[in-house]
Amino acid sequence: MAPSNAEPTTDRLQGLIDDHLTLEGPLLPILHAMQAEFGHVPQAAVPMLADALNISKAEVHGVVSFYHDFREVPAGRHVVKICRAEACKSVGADGLAEATLARLGVEWHGTTKNGAITIEPVYCLGLCACGPAAMVDGKVIGRVDEARMARILEEAGA
Amino acid sequence: MKIYVPADSAAKALGADDVARAIIDEAARRGQEITLVRNGSRGMIWLEPLVxxxxxSGRTAFGPVTPKDAAALLDGTLAGLGPVESIPFFARQNRLTFARCGLIDPLSLADYExxxxxxxxxxxxxxxxxGIVQEVTNSGLRGRGGAGFPTGIKWDTVRKAQADRKYxxxxxxxxxxxxxxxxxxxxGDPFTLIEGMVIAGLGTGATKGFVYIRSEYPDAISVMQQAVSVARDQGLLGASVLGSGKAFDLEVRVGAGAYVCGEETSLLNSLEGKRGIVRAKPPLPALEGLFGKPTVVNNVLSLATIPVIFERGAAHYAGFGLGRSKGTMPIQIAGNVKRGGLFETAFGIPLGELVNDIAGGTATGRPVKAVQVGGPLGAYMPVSKFDTPFGYEEFDGxxxxxGHAGIVVFDDMTDMLGMARFAMEFCAVESCGKCTPCRIGAVRGVETIDRIGRGDAAAIPVLTDLCETMKDGSLCALGGFTPFPVMSALTHFPDDFARHKEAAE
Structure with a gap:
């Protein structure tokens, strides 16, 4: 979850594609690899993927845009996901989410002005018996209250 | 001294990593030799981190443990809970699928064996x-993902299908x-899933498997990937499974945040590298599944239960349960409860016993208002239905x-109109877009519930009619079952839908 700021060069993109071409159904693994390295799926990769997989650019774009995980631009330096699903709602996730968004002055999927934090909704982290749950850069946190969230945001540089 | 600190993500979410570090540091400071094992969770989440x-004389449990307890734990002065097996929540279970979870080192094949x-x-x-497929059929195992389709029948369809490759x-x-x-x-026990998949391969003639894990589970992905690599190194997977000359290998694949990919046909599309769009059935995946080849698509729990069925025999497994719901179900108790966690028990336990006795009621101490059983597409059950025994047909009735046997408890502060609205909103966010009742219906559903919320009672029959259309006309369970939470909220908690009207007037 800590992508480098490396510029996506054509060589590197092609390398990531070639690494996965022997897999059955390689597109999602390639997209994950690109996102892990660059924090998003670079636009330049679309025609390269279409060419390598013998599908249309529209099909590649269709896949990238279908899945919530794939970004067309990089997120903030830290990604905070707050669970919005039922089990967390039953123990106050709505209030936590509202307070967090208000504190940062952003909407869902928004990034703080200083680029430190992107806030995203997530529908279940499998922490349903210790909600409200959140995930910060891939690290899970349970029983998050507003005070805990304030510390998390502070550490992330909000 | 051997110490177990869970690496399960719920335990980690409650500080298990810090506890493990504190114990290691404290032992090092004292020069005391310890072996620290990162096990899975025993499933009592309210006691996590449970060390x-x-x-x-055996294993003694402590919990919830904080990093500050490390010294007392090593001194032997920390107040304990006794053996896990004597904790009432655990003692009342019949652990078959989860027998090893939390007991062993998840990545030690020797421990597993x-x-x-x-x-x-x-x-x-x-x-x-x-013979393998017959054993599964005899066990009465039904799909644990929610649909409850007999696993043996699905396997038999794949077994009889003729193809050069099966999955x-x-x-x-x-x-x-x-x-x-x-x-x-x-x-907590990844090898049991791998073993179940290998047996499925032997039974159906498939030589390749995929585990499609959602990206929201980074810890599970990491453990499964390590387990697959251990299994390959030690000959459980590969060209000759345990030296039998029969081949089976598997790959872990990661989802990308689409809820609908839990539907089997969109999952297959996703694995193929396509948009996770639902496919019309027929053809059944058992005949034309992944890359058009005969494919068994089973839930984790179905496959993870296969090893114990073969270890103890189909009759032993089928001896548990109620009516056509045979065996045990790992029930997940969640939401606003005093004691949440995983409770594996034979089918047949009444819902109220789970909520009141096992879970101890709400964490807030307030009265229970509703219990959503079976995930976001499951109905909200009112307290008046608490005598319903836990079983497929019983709940259907x-x-x-x-569903996948999750129960989420809500207290009396819950606004059921808000929960119904959320169900529609979720469906709108996650709809794959292929069929109109789901794609458009969910959006109209949110709007219609908002009308009701503003006091427009004339919108109630519109919502009811819309739910009928979604139920009958949707291609898969997302659009087809979203009416369950919506209509159950409307039917059992009409006051929450009328109160808004009075407020508006």
Whole structure:
């Protein structure tokens, strides 16, 4: 979850594609690899993927845009996901989410002005018996209250 | 001294990593030799981080443990809970699928074998494919993902299909709120899933498997990937499974945040590298599944239960349960409860007993208002239905479903109109867009519930009619079952839909 700021060069993109071409159904693994390295799926990769997989650019774009995980631009330096699903709602996730968004002055999927934090909704982290749950850069946190969230945001540089 | 600190993500979410570090540091400071094992969770989430210390007299549990307790734990002065097996929540269970979860080192194949692992596979290796499938059929095992389709019948369809290549696909896209059993077993006992998939391969003639895990589960992904690599190194996977000459290998694949990919046909599209769009059935995936080849698509729990069925025999497994719901179900107790966690028990336990006795009621101490059973597509059950026994047909008869057996408890502060609205909103966000009742219906559903919320009672019959259309006209369970939470909220809690009207007037 800590992508480098490396510029996506054509060589590197092609390398990531070639690494996965022997897999059955390689597109999602390639997209994950690109996102892990660059924090998003670079636009330049679309025609390269279409060419390598013998599908249309529209099909590649269709896949990238279908899945919530794939970004067309990089997120903030830290990604905070707050669970919005039922089990967390039953123990106050709505209030936590509202307070967090208000504190940062952003909407869902928004990034703080200083680029430190992107806030995203997530529908279940499998922490349903210790909600409200959140995930910060891939690290899970349970029983998050507003005070805990304030510390998390502070550490992330909000 | 051997100390177990869970690496399960719920335990980590409650500070288990800090506890493990504090224990290691404290032991190092004292020059005391300890072995620290990162096990899975025993499933009692309210006691996590639950640390176990093994001495000559057995394992003693402590919890919830904080980093500050490290010194007392090593001194032997920390107040304990006794053996895990004597904690009432645990003692009342029948652990078959989860027997090893939390007990063993998840990535030690030797530990796995010492606790009964691989004996089911060894038995299966001595059987022919028809015999393997018959054993599954005899066990009465039904799909644990929610649909409850008999696993043996599905396997038999794949077994009889003629093809040059067949697949076993494990659906580990556990997106339902209130469910975490798939995650727990993958993090706590990954070899049982691998063994189950190998047996499925032997029974159906498939040589390749995929475990499709949702990206929201990074810990489960990591444990499964390590387990697959251990299994390959030690000959459980590969060209000759345990030296039998029969091949089976598998790959872990990661989802990308689409809830609908928990639906088997969109999962297959996703694995193929396409948009996770639902396919029309027929053709059944059992005949034309992944890349058009015959494919078993089973939930994690179905496959993870296979080894114990082969280890102890189909009759033993079928001896548990109620009516056509045979065996045990790992029930996940979640939401606003005093004691949440995983409770594996024979089918048949009444819902109220789970909520009031096992879970101890709400964490807030307020009265229970509703219990959503079976994830975001399951009905809200009112307290008046608490005598419903936990079983597929029994819940169906009450207008509900057990789904993946997650139960989420809500107290009397809950606004059911808000919950109904959320169900429609979720469906709108996650709809794959292929069929109109789901794609458009969910958006109209949110609007219609907002009208009701503003006091427009004339919108209630519109909502009811819309739910009928979604139920009858949707291609898959997302659009087809969203009416369950919506209509159950409307039917059982009409005051929450009328109160808004009075407020508006």
């Amino acid at each position: 176990e210390v093994e001495t000559a 010492a606790h009964g692992g691989l004996s089911g596979l060894r038995r299966a290796l001595a059987m022919d494919s028809a 076993i696909v494990c659906n580990a896209d556990e997106g339902d709120s209130g469910t975490f059993a798939d995650r727990m077993i993958m993090e 009450q207008g509900g479903l057990i």
